[in-house]
Amino acid sequence: KQEVTQIPAALSVPEGENLVLNCSFTDSAIYNLQWFRQDPGKGLTSLLLIQSSQREQTSGRLNASLDKSSGRSTLYIAASQPGDSATYLCAVKGTGANNLFFGTGTRLTVIP
């Protein structure tokens, strides 16, 4: 069964810093990988979707990469802002699965 791990569980950075969030998964047979943002008590907001054939996706200050063979993805956030403070979740869709497999998230705090 697919297992998704996100390290670290929590991260604090000063405003303006660039940062990288990590996601690893055990089964490389995936359809896609999705990064989400979740604010406390709220639903998930989709940030980026990377199909298995792609290496990276960019949206504004966010860049997500995918290395399927090593079972890793990173989410790069440039010039962090206090408004980026949230929990970031990654999820993978397996080729034989009907659902997304989620990591437990990284809780990011950007300090003004």
Place this chain on the structure above:
Amino acid sequence: DGGITQSPKYLFRKEGQNVTLSCEQNLNHDAMYWYRQDPGQGLRLIYYSQIVNDFQKGDIAEGYSVSREKKESFPLTVTSAQKNPTAFYLCASSLQQGSHEQYFGPGTRLTVT
């Protein structure tokens, strides 16, 4: 506005009562999903539906039931058989089952005492 709505935002029930959580989407998506989120754990799939009048069990379906009578609606009933129902419930949809992006609703927090 297109999107997914869930109601209510907060729900309180006594143990032994069934309760139904609402999920509606106007995105014209075929597939819909119910997940459960508990502190310190990743989201886990309860049920999913690929098309109207069809649904399948997910990883933790015991104690839950669903229906899909309309494309727009996928209500989840938490029955008294669910041993630990207090959780945050999230509904999602995607254009189709498969490689499509999933979009999530705002969630319903259920507390059972």
